[in-house]
Amino acid sequence: MNPTIVDLFYLVAALLFVAGIKGLTRPRTAVLGNTLAAVGMLIAVVVTLLDKHVISYSLIATGIGLGAVIGAVMARRVKMTGMPQMVAVLNGFGGGASLGVAAASFFSMTTLGVESPVAAQTVAPVAMALAALIGAVTLSGSAVAFAKLQELISGRAIGFNGMKYLNLALLVVILILGYNLVVNDSGSTVSFVAIVALALLLGVTLVLPIGGADMPVVIALLNSYSGIAAAAAGFIMGNTVLIVSGALVGASGIILTRIMCVAMNRSLLNVLFGTLAPSSGETIDADEVYAGKVKSSSADEISMLLEDVERVVIVPGFGMAMAQAQHAVRELADTLQGRGVLVEYAIHPVAGRMPGHMNVLLAEAEVDYEQMKTMEQANAQFSKTDVVIVIGANDVTNPMAREDKGSPIYGMPILNVDHAKCVVVVKRSLSPGFAGLPNPLFANDNTFMMFGDGKKAIMDLTAALHETA
Amino acid sequence: MELFIMQLSLFALAVFLGVELITKVPPTLHTPLMSGSNAISGITLVGALVAAGSGDVSELLVQILGFVAIVLATINVIAGFLVTHRMLCMFKRRS
Numbered sequence: 001m002n003p004t005i006v007d008l009f010y011l012v013a014a015l016l017f018v019a020g021i022k023g024l025t026r027p028r029t030a031v032l033g034n035t036l037a038a039v040g041m042l043i044a045v046v047v048t049l050l051d052k053h054v055i056s057y058s059l060i061a062t063g064i065g066l067g068a069v070i071g072a073v074m075a076r077r078v079k080m081t082g083m084p085q086m087v088a089v090l091n092g093f094g095g096g097a098s099l100g101v102a103a104a105s106f107f108s109m110t111t112l113g114v115e116s117p118v119a120a121q122t123v124a125p126v127a128m129a130l131a132a133l134i135g136a137v138t139l140s141g142s143a144v145a146f147a148k149l150q151e152l153i154s155g156r157a158i159g160f161n162g163m164k165y166l167n168l169a170l171l172v173v174i175l176i177l178g179y180n181l182v183v184n185d186s187g188s189t190v191s192f193v194a195i196v197a198l199a200l201l202l203g204v205t206l207v208l209p210i211g212g213a214d215m216p217v218v219i220a221l222l223n224s225y226s227g228i229a230a231a232a233a234g235f236i237m238g239n240t241v242l243i244v245s246g247a248l249v250g251a252s253g254i255i256l257t258r259i260m261c262v263a264m265n266r267s268l269l270n271v272l273f274g275t276l277a278p279s280s281g282e283t284i285d286a287d288e289v290y291a292g293k294v295k296s297s298s299a300d301e302i303s304m305l306l307e308d309v310e311r312v313v314i315v316p317g318f319g320m321a322m323a324q325a326q327h328a329v330r331e332l333a334d335t336l337q338g339r340g341v342l343v344e345y346a347i348h349p350v351a352g353r354m355p356g357h358m359n360v361l362l363a364e365a366e367v368d369y370e371q372m373k374t375m376e377q378a379n380a381q382f383s384k385t386d387v388v389i390v391i392g393a394n395d396v397t398n399p400m401a402r403e404d405k406g407s408p409i410y411g412m413p414i415l416n417v418d419h420a421k422c423v424v425v426v427k428r429s430l431s432p433g434f435a436g437l438p439n440p441l442f443a444n445d446n447t448f449m450m451f452g453d454g455k456k457a458i459m460d461l462t463a464a465l466h467e468t469a
Numbered sequence: 470m471e472l473f474i475m476q477l478s479l480f481a482l483a484v485f486l487g488v489e490l491i492t493k494v495p496p497t498l499h500t501p502l503m504s505g506s507n508a509i510s511g512i513t514l515v516g517a518l519v520a521a522g523s524g525d526v527s528e529l530l531v532q533i534l535g536f537v538a539i540v541l542a543t544i545n546v547i548a549g550f551l552v553t554h555r556m557l558c559m560f561k562r563r564s
Contacts, residue, residue: 021506021509025495025498030501034505048519054518054519054522056522059522059536060518060521060539063536066540068543086552094513097514097538097539100517105520223503223510227510230516236516243476247481247484259499354499360500360501369560
């Protein structure tokens with residue numbers, strides 16, 4: 001096929017990706033957007049296969065067939081609570097594919113000469129080193145993130161205090177090797193293999209010291225890396241569709257990373273390198289905060305509380321998903337709505353384990369997306385709310401973030417549930433959340449605790465409401 | 470070098486376009502955005518196809534690396550688009 005025609009089709013594919021992402025800006029057009037992006041991918045693949053560069057098809061057919069079957073099974077089987085693991089795996093595979101392309105290009109260049117069709121660019125050696133570095137970091141980093149999320153290894157920060165210096169040293173060595181690779185025309189195989197090995201190690205040592213609460217940031221960042229690795233692979237081959245799509249994905253991941261960091265009031269550097277720092281200041285005594293002020297309530301009492309209300313806001317946390325309580329919560333909301341009560345869900349950006357995770361979990365339980373409110377929308381309404389039901393959430397409602405300047409979470413944006421007329425907290429016990437802090441909200445005059453399993457507590461509440469009706 | 474500068478410009482403009490588009494995606498759709506953009510980053514498949522399909526048969530190592538890249542990228546593409554579709558269908562209104 002004429003190279004100009006191939007490039008024009010690549011342009012069409014890139015435009016379809018842009019249109020696809022644009023479709024994702026509204027729930028109504030999102031399904032169409034995703035389909036457009038998939039069509040763009042199909043066009044890019046078909047055009048590449050028809051291109052004259054491709055001469056052996058059997059290997060390709062086997063690879064695509066195998067990948068398609070594995071991919072389809074994964075997409076069908078994955079539970080919505082397991083989406084962060086799924087995205088971690090896919091990030092890793094994306095990085096691994098770019099690493100594979102970089103390695104294949106390198107070896108075809110060293111054995112076949114620079115004229116090889118795989119590596120058509122004079123800047124190819126730089127791009128190869130970069131694609132190998134970023135691809136390998138993404139691959140091994142995503143594997144560690146997956147292992148943490150799947151609880152194959154401890155979700156806590158693992159490592160030692162000077163770990164960031166080790167990482168820095170690794171990066172410096174990799175860059176020196178990369179420079180060596182670029183300067184030597186022939187390219188040294190030893191340098192390339194060493195870059196890959198050290199970059200794989202770097203991915204592990206970067207993600208190991210990051211604690212479970214910070215996983216949403218890591219997933220988003222690795223998402224960005226997988227895009228940048230694809231763009232680097234595009235520079236190796238001088239392929240514009242790779243460059244453009246890689247840039248789009250890289251930008252997407254970076255923006256989500258920033259949103260997550262803002263939601264936790266942390267800088268990216270602090271998330272990546274700060275978790276192992278010794279905690280400063282005195283620990284706050286939980287008994288002092290709670291002593292004699294926590295009111296435990298039953299389902300019957302709470303149902304009476306809900307009798308004459310106009311506006312109820314539900315604040316879900318990942319604890320709700322752990323207790324498989326989404327459907328029970330939605331039934332409670334249906335019951336209340338049946339009596340003319342306005343019910344909304346207030347979703348903190350880090351309520352789930354990845355950006356937007358809680359929204360997907362609620363959507364699976366058939367909650368209308370128009371009922372899902374962002375933190376900003378919800379905070380504007382809490383003072384007009386009769387009852388807030390907090391289920392499985394803790395740190396994101398802790399007023400210490402607003403009031404206590406000495407607290408480690410001071411400055412973190414929270415849901416101001418304590419501004420509502422009254423707050424019901426469904427929780428197993430008074431145990432602290434990821435931040436390890438007591439929550440003064442639980443001791444407030446207008447807070448009622450409902451201790452127990454989330455799903456059962458909500459079902460009891462719904463049953464009690466039906467009885468009083 | 471001119472070609473490289475042109476491609477670098479393309480990269481920079483695409484980053485800006487991406488930033489503009491993605492800041493408009495509502496938080497409700499952030500998870501599908503991630504899995505969907507993940508599928509798009511599977512575009513490396515195009516590079517993998519060239520790598521696996523172009524080497525002459527004697528280049529076994531290149532073909533193996535290309536093959537592995539094809540499998541990984543295809544998983545990325547297929548699983549990414551399908552799971553995104555699955556999620557987005559959940560966001561359709563309740564009747």
